[in-house]
Amino acid sequence: MLSDVTTPQDLDDRFRDRLTTLDAADERRDPGEPVVDGALLTGARALDLFDAQVVSRQLDLAGRWLRSFGEGFYTIGSAGHEGNAAVAAALRPTDPALLHYRSGAFYCARAAQATPPASEDDSGSAGSGPFTPVYAEAARDVLRGMVASTREPIAGGRHKVFGRADLAIVPTTSTIASHLPRAVGLGIALERLRRLDPAGRRAGNEVRLGGGGGAQHAPWPADAIVVCSFGDASVNHASATAAFNTAGWSDHAGLRIPVLFVCEDNGLGISVRSPKGWVETALRSRPGIRYFAADGGDLVEAYAVATEAAAWVRRHRRPAVLHLSTVRLMGHAGADAETAYRTTAEIEADLDRDPVVAAAALLTRVGVATGAELLARYDEIGWQVRRVAEEVLDEPKLASPAEVVTPLAPRRPVRVARAVADAATRASGPGAAARAEAFGGKPPELSGPLTLAQSINAALADGMLDHPQMAVFGEDVAAKGGVYGVTKGLRDRFGPARVFDTLLDETSILGLGLGAGLAGMLPVPEIQYLAYLHNAEDQLRGEAATMQFFSSGAFRNPMVVRVAGLAYQEGFGGHFHNDNSVAVLRDVPGLLIAVPARPDDAAAMLRTCLASAAVDGSVCVFLEPIALYHTRDLYAEGDNQWLAEYAEPGAWSGGHVPVGRARVYGVGSAEDLTIVTFGNGVRMSLRAAAALAEEGVGTRVVDLRWLAPLPVGDLIREAAATGRVLVVDETRRSGGVGEGVIAALVDAGYVGAARRVAGVDSFVPLGPAAHQVLVSEDAITQGARTLLAR
Ligand SMILES: Cc1ncc(C[n+]2csc(CCOP(=O)(O)OP(=O)(O)O)c2C)c(N)n1
Numbered sequence: 001m002l003s004d005v006t007t008p009q010d011l012d013d014r015f016r017d018r019l020t021t022l023d024a025a026d027e028r029r030d031p032g033e034p035v036v037d038g039a040l041l042t043g044a045r046a047l048d049l050f051d052a053q054v055v056s057r058q059l060d061l062a063g064r065w066l067r068s069f070g071e072g073f074y075t076i077g078s079a080g081h082e083g084n085a086a087v088a089a090a091l092r093p094t095d096p097a098l099l100h101y102r103s104g105a106f107y108c109a110r111a112a113q114a115t116p117p118a119s120e121d122d123s124g125s126a127g128s129g130p131f132t133p134v135y136a137e138a139a140r141d142v143l144r145g146m147v148a149s150t151r152e153p154i155a156g157g158r159h160k161v162f163g164r165a166d167l168a169i170v171p172t173t174s175t176i177a178s179h180l181p182r183a184v185g186l187g188i189a190l191e192r193l194r195r196l197d198p199a200g201r202r203a204g205n206e207v208r209l210g211g212g213g214g215a216q217h218a219p220w221p222a223d224a225i226v227v228c229s230f231g232d233a234s235v236n237h238a239s240a241t242a243a244f245n246t247a248g249w250s251d252h253a254g255l256r257i258p259v260l261f262v263c264e265d266n267g268l269g270i271s272v273r274s275p276k277g278w279v280e281t282a283l284r285s286r287p288g289i290r291y292f293a294a295d296g297g298d299l300v301e302a303y304a305v306a307t308e309a310a311a312w313v314r315r316h317r318r319p320a321v322l323h324l325s326t327v328r329l330m331g332h333a334g335a336d337a338e339t340a341y342r343t344t345a346e347i348e349a350d351l352d353r354d355p356v357v358a359a360a361a362l363l364t365r366v367g368v369a370t371g372a373e374l375l376a377r378y379d380e381i382g383w384q385v386r387r388v389a390e391e392v393l394d395e396p397k398l399a400s401p402a403e404v405v406t407p408l409a410p411r412r413p414v415r416v417a418r419a420v421a422d423a424a425t426r427a428s429g430p431g432a433a434a435r436a437e438a439f440g441g442k443p444p445e446l447s448g449p450l451t452l453a454q455s456i457n458a459a460l461a462d463g464m465l466d467h468p469q470m471a472v473f474g475e476d477v478a479a480k481g482g483v484y485g486v487t488k489g490l491r492d493r494f495g496p497a498r499v500f501d502t503l504l505d506e507t508s509i510l511g512l513g514l515g516a517g518l519a520g521m522l523p524v525p526e527i528q529y530l531a532y533l534h535n536a537e538d539q540l541r542g543e544a545a546t547m548q549f550f551s552s553g554a555f556r557n558p559m560v561v562r563v564a565g566l567a568y569q570e571g572f573g574g575h576f577h578n579d580n581s582v583a584v585l586r587d588v589p590g591l592l593i594a595v596p597a598r599p600d601d602a603a604a605m606l607r608t609c610l611a612s613a614a615v616d617g618s619v620c621v622f623l624e625p626i627a628l629y630h631t632r633d634l635y636a637e638g639d640n641q642w643l644a645e646y647a648e649p650g651a652w653s654g655g656h657v658p659v660g661r662a663r664v665y666g667v668g669s670a671e672d673l674t675i676v677t678f679g680n681g682v683r684m685s686l687r688a689a690a691a692l693a694e695e696g697v698g699t700r701v702v703d704l705r706w707l708a709p710l711p712v713g714d715l716i717r718e719a720a721a722t723g724r725v726l727v728v729d730e731t732r733r734s735g736g737v738g739e740g741v742i743a744a745l746v747d748a749g750y751v752g753a754a755r756r757v758a759g760v761d762s763f764v765p766l767g768p769a770a771h772q773v774l775v776s777e778d779a780i781t782q783g784a785r786t787l788l789a790r
Contacts, residue, residue, distance in 0.1 A: 008064045011079065011329055011351075012382075015057075018357045019375045025367030035366055041086075041303045043368035049089060049105075049299055050359045051130045052112060053082035054378050056104035057356050058385040059142050060330065065386070067334050071393055072146045074160035075334025078104035080327040081264050083296025083355045084229065085109040087322065090306035091260075094221055096186060096518075097169045098179045099162045100229040100264055102326075104142060107162045107169065111138035114167050130377040131384040140388050149395035150403070156552040157398045165554040168220065170518065173550070175542045176234040180243030180261070181511020182543055182557075183228035184319075187259035188250060188512060189519035191317055192471075192497060194222050195256075220519075225313045229262035232279045233269020239507055239538070246508040247319040248288030256317035260310055261289070263321060264296065266328035266350075271341040283321050290320040297327070297355040299362060327353045407553040409545075409590025410616045413658050419611035420656050423466045427649035435465055435649075438493050449643030453486045453629040455599035456562075458646050459606040460487065460524070464494045467522045467610060472499045474509055474526030474562075483528060484564060484629045506536035510561070514543050517557030522614055530565025530623070531579035541588045544619040549590070556617030560609045566595075566730060567764050567774050568627035568680050575763040577626070578770060583735035585621055586708055592620040592659060593707040597628060597682035600644035601705060604657040612659060623707075625679045634683060635690055642683065660706050662714035665689075669698025673784055674718050676741050677728035678704040681775065685728050688780040697788060707737055715741065716748045723752030724787050730775050733758040753790050757783040 029035070031044035041049075060079045066072025078084075085105035091097070093114035099106060115134045131139075144152035145160035154163035154171050163171030170186075172179040234240055243261075250257045265279050284291045290312060294305035302324060309322045327350035331338040338347065363369045369377075398404050427435050435443060444450065444458035464470050472490055478501040481488030491499040502509050506527055513523040527533045533540070540561065547557045567578035585593055594609055596602035605622070612618040634641035647655050657663075667689035675685045682703045689699035702718045704711055719725045725745065729738030738756045745754060757780055760773035 008061045008330060012061060014351060015354070015357060015378065016375060019360055019371040019378070022361055022364040022371035024364055024370045027367050029367035031368055035362065035368060036300055039300045039304065040307055041300055043363070043366065045089065046299055046359070046363060047368055048112060049085045049109060049303075050356070050363060050374065051135065051377060051381065052085040052088075052109035053105045053356045053359055054130070054381045055108045055135045055139055055385065056082050056085070058382045059104055059139055061382070062143060062385050062389040063146050064330070064334055066146055066389060066393070073148050074146045076101050076332070077330055078102040079329035080266060080350060080355065081105070081296065083299070083302045083324060083326055084262070084264060086299050086302035087227070087229070087262055087306045087324065088113060090303055090310045091227055092224070094168050095224050096220060096226050098172050098183050098226070098228040099169060100231060101162070101174070102231070102264060103162050103229055106229070107142065108135060108138045110167050110169065111135070129380065131381050135381070136384065136388065139385050140392060143385070143389050143392045144395065147392055147395065148397055149392050150398055151392075151395050154552065154554060155550045156407070158404065159550050161550055163551060165551070170555055171550045173542050173546060175538060177230055177237035177240040177243070178538055178542050180228055180230065180240050181246070181507050181539060182514040182518070183226050183259055184243045184247050184250075184257065184508065185512035185515020186518050187226040187247070187257045187319070187515065188255060189516040189521055190220065190224055190226065191256040191258060193519055193521065195497070223314055225258040225260055225310065227260045227262060229264055231269065232263060232265035232267060232274045233272060235263060235279055235282055242505050242507040243511065244286045244289060246503060246505060246511070248286050249503050251288035251318055257319050258313050258317045259319045260313045261319065261321040263323050264326050265323060266326045268328055268332070270332045270336070271338070280323060283323050286321070288319065290318065291323065292320060293323040294325070296324040297353045297358045299359050326355070329354060405589070407551075408549045409592070409618060410548070410553065411612070411618075411659065412616055415615045416608060416611045417653070417656050417658065419615050420607050421653040423462075423607065423611070424649040424652035426466060427462060431465060435462070438465055443648070444646035445648035447646065449640060450599050450646050451630050451632060451643060452596065452599045452602050452624070453484055455603045455644065455646055456486050456606060456624060457488060457490070459603035460490060461493060463524070463606065463610045464490065464498065467614060469520060470498070470522040470524060470610070471516060472524045472526070473502050473512065475502060475504055475528050477501060477526050482526070484626060486562075486564075486624070486629065487526070506532050507539055510536050510539035510544070513559045513561065514539065514557045517559050518555060522610065523559045525559065525561050527561060527563045529577055529579065530563050530582075531576040533563055534584065537584055540585075540591070540619065540621070545588045545590050548617055553617075557619065558613035558617045560606070560613050560620045560622055562622045562624060564624050564626050566623070566625045566627065566679050567759075567770065570627070573764070573766040573770055575765070578764040580731050580759050580764060580774070581735065582623065582707060582731055582737065586737065586740060590619065591708055592618050593623060594620060595623045595625065595679045595705065595707055597625060597679055597703055597705075598642065598644060600647065600655070601657060601663060601703070603646060604652070604655050605705060607652060608657050608659060623679075627680055628683065631683070634686060657705065660709045660711050662705055662711035662718070663703040664714070664718055665701040665703070667699045667701060668693035668696070670700040671698045672722055673697060673699045673724045673726060673788060674722045675699055675701045675726045675728055675780070675784070676704065676715060676719070677701065678707065678737065679730055681728040681730050684775070684777045685780055688777050688784065691781055692784055697784070699784070704737075704741075710740055710744055712744050712748065715744055716750065719745055719750050719752065725750070725752060725754040726780070726783050726787055727754065727756045727758075728775060728780050728783075729756060729758040731759055732761050734761045753787055755783050755787050
């Protein structure tokens with residue numbers, strides 16, 4: 001009967017049947033000896049791994065049980081993948097691990113590995129209780145995840161993930177393969193930190209995992225390697241191919257990258273089969289990535305090959321992939337009726353390769369244990385797991401919006417302001433000599449008025465001086481100094497270890513930022529054009545922005561992503577270099593979006609972003625209006641009013657721009673009209689306001705500066721001051737920033753008049769046609785007049 005082989009009960013029955021029919025060995029084997037002649041694995045170790053596998057299996061069964069009466073919320077299990085316990089055993093518990101959602105046995109094995117038994121009595125070896133306190137804790141972690149308990153150790157009820165800071169297990173998201181670019185970035189960053197001159201590290205070999213109430217330090221050893229696991233269907237995903245390519249490219253370029261990819265191949269992606277041989281062909285053919293393969297149903301082989309692969313990666317600091325064959329038992333998840341797309345014979349064949357049965361058969365065959373003993377362990381573990389499941393059932397759930405969002409994006413503005421002040425003190429005190437040298441004796445405050453691009457360049461240099469762990473990277477940022485010269489000279493000043501060109505792949509650039517942040521660096525990646533962020537936005541949305549949320553702040557990936565964007569570039573037209581939409585960023589919870597319009601704001605806001613990233617682990621997008629990079633004039637040619645002096649360090653604190661604070665310009669009486677805008681809109685609005693002033697209209701122009709969080713307080717105050725609000729939004733009418741501004745006014749009970757001028761819902765066309773869809777000064781003036789005529 002088909003249904004007989006797909007339910008938890010029948011998997012359990014089948015396991016019992018098999019174990020009662022296993023032939024016992026003639027003699028007992030010394031558990032301290034290799035489990036079979038010539039094996040790396042001892043009998044005792046194999047028994048420990050069997051226990052880890054059984055804990056994982058029983059967790060799967062408990063997950064289905066919890067679901068059956070509506071108390072469990074997650075039924076994707078690890079059944080059939082328990083061979084990954086051998087992979088955990090082949091690694092060190094301090095090797096950062098980013099795990100597949102079928103890594104229950106890895107999780108349990110690592111927990112046991114990280115906490116060796118205090119005494120013989122605690123040991124999982126034959127003759128003592130198999131459900132050790134360590135397994136009890138690991139099982140409790142997983143069960144708490146299933147019931148969304150706030151006591152779950154990593155996500156606190158926000159998701160069911162495998163993660164625990166003390167086990168160096170970094171939580172991953174449900175987006176398959178999206179953790180691979182991060183894993184590659186982490187590998188590159190660990191190696192870079194290892195090699196960086198000591199001044200580039202805060203402390204020895206420690207890496208900063210900061211979070212919550214303050215920085216934590218995880219002693220990831222200098223020779224740590226990164227392990228990341230995923231399924232066979234995931235191999236095809238763009239994020240996976242990006243990660244493999246970046247690993248291979250880096251290796252080819254001579255960079256060290258200690259990452260072990262582990263593909264757990266069960267032959268299926270939900271219902272879609274991986275074509276026979278495809279996964280091996282795909283993995284073998286990755287340039288620069290060494291291929292290892294093992295049968296996940298054979299503990300001895302899996303452990304031996306995983307050990308060889310891990311040792312190879314550790315020794316050579318080069319990437320490798322371990323192709324671990326597995327089976328999938330009990331379907332993709334609880335609700336999956338796999339009989340709809342698999343034959344009975346296929347399902348039966350998988351059951352015949354049950355890795356836990358295989359481990360039991362091995363232990364019995366060689367005389368480490370009898371079938372009855374193993375069954376007793378299985379039952380003992382099963383009973384205990386069920387008991388823990390009952391205990392966690394009633395644990396508290398997240399019960400208020402505040403509880404849910406607390407770790408999402410912590411903001412400590414006072415500390416951020418203090419960090420800026422401290423940076424200023426260092427720059428003018430102990431760091432003054434290094435600063436003078438870095439700027440070639442001529443600091444930017446003595447260079448006269450600067451453009452936006454020059455100001456950002458100077459602030460980046462000051463950031464590099466103040467944050468030894470900061471790195472600037474992206475396409476063309478190093479040798480060329482950026483397409484617009486914004487990063488010019490930084491590589492010469494700070495060296496190629498901290499300012500470097502990447503390959504042309506935005507997913508990998510952000511992945512590098514994610515991994516680097518996790519490793520304790522302060523990454524400042526550049527996305528060359530806003531349009532190309534869309535290639536890779538899940539790395540920001542799904543990975544970066546969720547890390548503190550799904551780890552309760554135990555892990556974080558601070559970063560400041562510089563993005564050149566927005567429209568109005570003269571002479572360089574077309575949508576892709578003039579993308580004027582930030583909708584995709586504005587709804588990412590916790591993301592901080594800065595849009596500096598003027599040079600002086602740009603430097604101050606960049607300092608704020610760097611400080612916020614360092615202090616709070618913030619994920620910041622620093623959106624730079626390309627068209628203003630080299631703009632000098634405001635009203636008339638040669639007036640130089642769009643330039644600004646760079647503040648000397650003594651003025652940084654006084655000129656600090658807190659997150660979410662706007663800047664207001666009064667024009668004329670400033671009493672008739674409030675224009676709310678940002679980016680290119682600021683300059684256009686100031687020009688329009690000057691024209692209106694000649695007609696006797698007084699305007700206050702509000703530069704939002706921050707698109708997330710919006711400066712709501714400033715906005716409301718300035719709107720109320722005139723009772724007439726014109727929103728000048730260079731993004732599009734639909735989904736544009738203006739929608740958020742108007743909504744904020746409505747929410748606050750604003751009762752005055754309001755109008756919007758916004759970009760047309762279109763991509764930006766080439767050449768002069770761009771002006772057909774973009775906001776113009778004329779449209780602003782017209783909008784103002786209409787509003788004033790009411
Ligand atoms: C990017 C993305 N697309 C679709 C899904 C939905 N989904 C969840 S698991 C899965 C199949 C993954 O198969 P595989 O990588 O082989 O892992 P397995 O579940 O077989 O272990 C799919 C399509 C997802 N989680 N992420």
